[in-house]
Amino acid sequence: MKLGRFVGAVLLAMLVLVNQLQAETENSEWQSIVAKAKGQTVYYNGWGGSEVINEYIRWASAEVEKRYGVTVKHVKVTDIGDVVGRILAEKSAGRTSGGTVDLVWINGENFRAMKEQGLLGPPFTHKLPSYQLVDTENKPTTLYDFTIAVENLEAPWGMAQLVFMYDTAHVTNPPANMQELLAYAKTHPGRVTYPAPPEFHGTTFLKQALLELVENPELLKEPVDAVDFEKITAPLWAFLDELHPVMWRSGRTFANGAPEMKQLLSDGEIFISLSFNPNDASNAIASGELPESIRTYVHEGGTIGNSHFLAVVFNSSAKEGAMVFADFLMSPEAQARKADPAIWGDPTVLAMGKLTPEQKQLFDNIEAGVATLSPQELGKVRLEPHASWVEALETTWLARYRK
Numbered sequence: 001m002k003l004g005r006f007v008g009a010v011l012l013a014m015l016v017l018v019n020q021l022q023a024e025t026e027n028s029e030w031q032s033i034v035a036k037a038k039g040q041t042v043y044y045n046g047w048g049g050s051e052v053i054n055e056y057i058r059w060a061s062a063e064v065e066k067r068y069g070v071t072v073k074h075v076k077v078t079d080i081g082d083v084v085g086r087i088l089a090e091k092s093a094g095r096t097s098g099g100t101v102d103l104v105w106i107n108g109e110n111f112r113a114m115k116e117q118g119l120l121g122p123p124f125t126h127k128l129p130s131y132q133l134v135d136t137e138n139k140p141t142t143l144y145d146f147t148i149a150v151e152n153l154e155a156p157w158g159m160a161q162l163v164f165m166y167d168t169a170h171v172t173n174p175p176a177n178m179q180e181l182l183a184y185a186k187t188h189p190g191r192v193t194y195p196a197p198p199e200f201h202g203t204t205f206l207k208q209a210l211l212e213l214v215e216n217p218e219l220l221k222e223p224v225d226a227v228d229f230e231k232i233t234a235p236l237w238a239f240l241d242e243l244h245p246v247m248w249r250s251g252r253t254f255a256n257g258a259p260e261m262k263q264l265l266s267d268g269e270i271f272i273s274l275s276f277n278p279n280d281a282s283n284a285i286a287s288g289e290l291p292e293s294i295r296t297y298v299h300e301g302g303t304i305g306n307s308h309f310l311a312v313v314f315n316s317s318a319k320e321g322a323m324v325f326a327d328f329l330m331s332p333e334a335q336a337r338k339a340d341p342a343i344w345g346d347p348t349v350l351a352m353g354k355l356t357p358e359q360k361q362l363f364d365n366i367e368a369g370v371a372t373l374s375p376q377e378l379g380k381v382r383l384e385p386h387a388s389w390v391e392a393l394e395t396t397w398l399a400r401y402r403k
Contacts, residue, residue, distance in 0.1 A: 029127060030127060036320040040070055041070075041321070042322050042325055043103070044074055044103045044105075047080065048075075049076075054076065056338060060325070070324050084113050099316055102312065102317070102318045103311070104311050106309055108146045111311065124153075124323055130327045133350045134350060138351065141305060147383070156349040159308075159349055160347070161303055161305035161347075161381055163296050163298055163378075165274065167265060167272075168293045168295055175272075175299075178209050186246050188271065190270075192243075192270060193248035195261065201257060203394055204274075209240075210233060210235075210393070212299065225388065240397075262275075265290065266290050279346070281371035282369020285371055304381075304382050306384050310322075312326070332350060336365075339363065341367075
């Protein structure tokens with residue numbers, strides 16, 4: 001018995017020592033990354049269509065420059081797909097270093113394209129201290145991007161879920177599903193619309209409708225060329241054929257994006273809008289963009305959700321600086337600021353149980369907005385279809401409705 005206890009004690013001591021050495025090695029590697037990052041300029045390419053988000057990036061950039069000596073240049077873009085195309089062109093031209101993009105805000109089909117084309121740098125997120133705080137256990141979308149394994153190639157820094165916004169001055173009981181939305185549109189012609197794909201929110205609307213209408217949603221996890229696309233999507237096109245004639249402007253004109261829909265909602269032209277940020281309505285009420293009568297709802301069967309990510313580009317000349325910026329954006333300080341509806345209202349990727357009491361207090365201090373749903377009210381998060389469905393849906397939609 002004594003020998004067994006002795007052996008057990010020795011094994012435990014060895015395990016502790018191994019963990020300690022591993023932690024010291026990881027810390028040493030991170031310190032080396034921080035040292036190399038000093039003085040680097042990071043060209044961060046991200047969507048620039050929201051001044052709220054742009055202001056947050058300005059704050060984060062200033063903090064990183066002050067703390068680490070890393071300069072961040074925010075290259076504001078409209079379509080990340082264009083950035084992916086530029087990076088691919090650089091690779092095709094043999095530009096293996098000194099690329100024009102160091103860090104890019106991506107997810108979904110853009111991540112799939114960059115991964116398949118070899119446009120990403122080597123795995124890096126496991127080297128970032130803040131990544132250890134990410135809720136990979138309860139938020140599987142931090143590990144799978146539109147069903148594609150992330151494999152440490154991109155750093156999760158925000159959560160998103162499709163929500164609908166409605167004006168309580170005109171809508172008493174918001175639709176609980178797509179069929180009820182269609183029924184509402186028929187009884188209130190001209191008061192419902194959605195952005196035209198391939199605009200992101202418009203494509204998300206298509207995917208949500210397909211998830212609700214398809215007979216077997218599990219098939220959507222498969223690559224689109226592995227299933228009968230025409231048969232599976234038939235209920236979606238039948239639904240849209242009924243919806244479009246009773247939409248805003250009789251479906252002849254579509255909103256060009258979520259910002260325009262928000263304006264139409266504010267002006268009373270439409271009564272129901274949508275967003276991929278559960279705090280969007282509260283933010284807009286606080287800023288005066290939307291009236292106090294606006295509230296948020298989700299469909300009873302759940303709505304699409306995903307994580308958005310930051311990826312280091314293969315030919316970046318500031319890989320260390322890009323990693324430092326990504327790590328800061330995942331830090332409790334930056335995540336709590338981002339989650340505050342008064343700042344941005346983008347939900348965190350961090351696990352509250354992994355934070356210190358002081359770090360958790362940063363989130364406890366956040367005051368939820370008047371139109372923000374609780375985690376319980378947000379309900380079930382439905383996973384995105386396989387990334388290959390995006391192009392197929394958009395191409396078919398354009399062929400049917402933009403002739």
